[in-house]
Amino acid sequence: MTGKGYIDEVKLRLDRNSVSMELNDPMILSFINKGRQNVQRMTMDLMPERWGKIYIPASPILATDIDASLAIVQGYGGVVNQIHTMNLPTDFLAPYTVFLTYTKDGVLYRSEARRMQRQEMYDANRNAWTVATPENPIYTVDRPTTTNRLLISGLITNNVSLFNIATNVKPEVWYLAAIDSLDRADTDAVIPYEFEELVILYAMLYCLQTVNDMMMKDSIQGEINTLETNYKTRYAVQLTRQSTLLPSKEGL
């Protein structure tokens, strides 16, 4: 469905509520985008794969991309484990899984990083048993006020920096992304087909609120609640069916 398609459908359904006269297309489109965000919020936990993105930075991270204030001296041998930093994209919501990729002797290595609390990174790197290495790196997401950044550690092994023995050192981040705004001519390739109706209803709700038709608004709100409950129940039934009717546990 295109942005224009959504607008037309909202206008059509609210033909008698003075929406076409009182509201303009950009405003309805902004309500549609708000509705899409609501749908994402509702379904993010149920179907994370629908909101995922993969981020691989265009250029490799450098030996100098570090936060020196976070460096940790390993408890055994006194080697300094640097914490490397990389800015995350603006639509970053939460990490799903992170890899450290690098090329060594012509072979691409792709080590899955372990997620940690920022407070844990210090202890993990101090202890020789849990210290991060290129094969088992660790990461956390730092959220200062300016930007989201990835803190990744373990780019050193046996006191040899990974930057000396490998090239193209890059994190690969699989993350949950905030939904992009839809423009009039754009085709919505993100909202699952099954939730288009809900987006329309949300947009209608906001329109009715704006034109101050509270009675209709309440009806639409009721409809939204019913649909949302339906989706959630369906999801629960789907899980039950997987475990009770299909002993193989294959998804239905």
Next chain:
Amino acid sequence: MVNFYEITLGDLYLEVVVRLGNQRNEHLDWTTITLFINRALQEVAISTLQYKEWYFTKTIDVTDGMALPLDYIKFTRVICNQTAGHYFEARYCDPKEFNALDYWKQTGWTRRTYENPIFTLWGSPVSIYLSPSTRTQTGTAPQGYYYVPSTVTGKLEYYTLPARLVNPTDAVQIPYDYFDYIVLATMRRVCSYVSDPQMLVSIQRELGGATQKIINRYSEVRKVERRQIDSFIEPVIPIVPPTSQEGEAKVSLV
């Protein structure tokens, strides 16, 4: 898809118009009502997905990393092959699990093979990743490790939505017991179109009842199924031969 009873778009249109009664006006033309009917059909097909024994499905060829079509709702099955025609069913893995099993350095027992392929979904637009795959293999495998020679391709079966109805004679491929539900879901849209909140509330109530009926029917079927399974009595091997009736030859177990 089983066609229990053929309802046409024309039938649905008539039903909606009759129900509308006095509310019918010149703005509610064929195109508008058809649009609402198509939306209602989609809603019915989706919101009852888990409660029925029939579905709209599609099968497409997939390759590693391919973006899924827009009409994709949920997968039912993925089969993969390395050699043409030799299909094996792939197991769905969470992206975290998938990457652990897909990596060439992973040598555990659960590692994917051509006979036990795996797949996952991720990305924007949502894409399918198949494994075994050569996606992350470059150069020559380090000593002690093994590179798979090729990437599997496969077929994805998934739930989708019914085709849009255009002509009055187009048949609605839905069993007749969903007829009321479709009409009510269309009426709900019409009510908001004609801006009649009272009628809207009453339709919503009716619609809730119709949904509940479908859910109840589903749980009744499941209950009966369970009762039948529970009542199954395992046959016992006879130890003593049954006594023969008059006129019968003597029964022997050997």
